[in-house]
Amino acid sequence: MTGSAYNIRKVTLKSGFISTIEEKSKCPALSFEGEAIPEDILETLKREDYTTLKLRYGDPSWGEPIQYDLLIVEDQKSTKTIEVFNIAILLFFYNTEEIRRLHRIIYAIEKYKERQQS
Numbered sequence: 001m002t003g004s005a006y007n008i009r010k011v012t013l014k015s016g017f018i019s020t021i022e023e024k025s026k027c028p029a030l031s032f033e034g035e036a037i038p039e040d041i042l043e044t045l046k047r048e049d050y051t052t053l054k055l056r057y058g059d060p061s062w063g064e065p066i067q068y069d070l071l072i073v074e075d076q077k078s079t080k081t082i083e084v085f086n087i088a089i090l091l092f093f094y095n096t097e098e099i100r101r102l103h104r105i106i107y108a109i110e111k112y113k114e115r116q117q118s
Contacts, residue, residue: 058085
């Protein structure tokens with residue numbers, strides 16, 4: 001892999017717990033662009049084939065507070081935006097391979113964020 005999987009230019013993850021849908025814009029974002037995108041995140045995006053994932057998962061009414069994730073992956077051709085509500089509940093009740101793939105992508109980015117904060 002030279003530089004990026006799928007010619008990815010930017011990866012952004014906004015995530016957090018919110019009380020209402022209107023608060024989702026207040027979630028903190030973690031972004032990586034160009035050569036600054038960690039190789040393990042690029043590998044995870046490629047391995048889990050983010051391009052085949054749907055645009056929305058979960059339901060904001062499933063929990064309070066609402067667990068919210070917004071994954072945005074920009075490549076040379078397009079931007080893929082995936083909105084996820086309550087992924088923990090999705091994993092518990094609908095433990096499909098597609099949901100696990102999505103979780104592995106979000107986890108890879110969150111794990112990198114945790115390493116940076118320690």
